[in-house]
Ligand SMILES: Nc1ncnc2c1ncn2[C@@H]1O[C@H](COP(=O)(O)OP(=O)(O)OP(=O)(O)O)[C@@H](O)[C@H]1O
């Protein structure tokens with residue numbers, strides 16, 4: 001007798017920058033055979049397109065008018081996530097300091113959010129249909145993009161811990177001044193939390209995990225356990 005395939009699981013992971021969303025989400029998805037979507041990469045990709053096409057990123061009207069022009073495509077294999085803009089690999093250029101400093105202004109524009117949110121929902125729906133599910137990470141996944149997600153996790157960590165983690169990544173490449181890194185993180189979080197449309201926020205039904213004193217492996221294990229608990233309840 002054939003047994004029915006278990007229903008797909010949709011996991012939303014949100015939190016401020018540097019709390020470990022990407023590292024945790026990728027590892028959890030890989031361990032559990034799920035797809036993975038980095039929504040920050042999509043906002044970075046549209047920001048990169050605006051910069052390279054001469055759109056003033058301080059002009060919300062200009063951004064809104066241009067928002068529908070670039071074609072952004074995300075690959076959802078957690079072992080090799082990809083992002084292209086108009087067919088070009090954008091994975092390197094979206095990580096520059098210039099994009100990082102401008103992405104909050106671009107992502108605050110409602111027309112940008114509407115387009116990217118639709119894209120995210122269609123990717124999640126496809127994963128629910130064709131795969132065992134997906135881990136989607138960002139700032140507003142649990143509150144706005146996927147309010148019916150099976151599991152919502154909100155990662156936090158002190159600004160000091162997050163700055164130290166980021167500096168560990170940057171060492172040898174760019175400036176490694178801890179205070180400057182912390183200031184930039186806090187500034188981006190304030191902009192993302194303070195915008196009118198779909199700000200960075202914890203969903204009321206999200207599980208909050210403070211990662212300040214946890215290793216990455218401990219955080220991954222914690223989220224894997226939470227996902228498995230949800231799957232067991234639904235079977
Ligand atoms: N619990 C942890 N302990 C130590 N380092 C960690 C931990 N979690 C993540 N890191 C490291 O911190 C850095 C930032 O992690 P990551 O990119 O996953 O965060 P993020 O929340 O996705 O950030 P952003 O929102 O800015 O993209 C990475 O170098 C990662 O390896």
Ligand SMILES: Nc1ccn([C@@H]2O[C@H](COP(=O)(O)O)[C@@H](O)[C@H]2O)c(=O)n1
Nearest residue numbers: 039040041043103104107138139140192
């Ligand atoms: N759901 C999301 C995800 C991201 N953003 C914006 O993109 C920026 C970059 O995100 P990273 O995770 O790559 O650091 C972030 O600062 C936000 O401005 C968003 O608005 N919503």
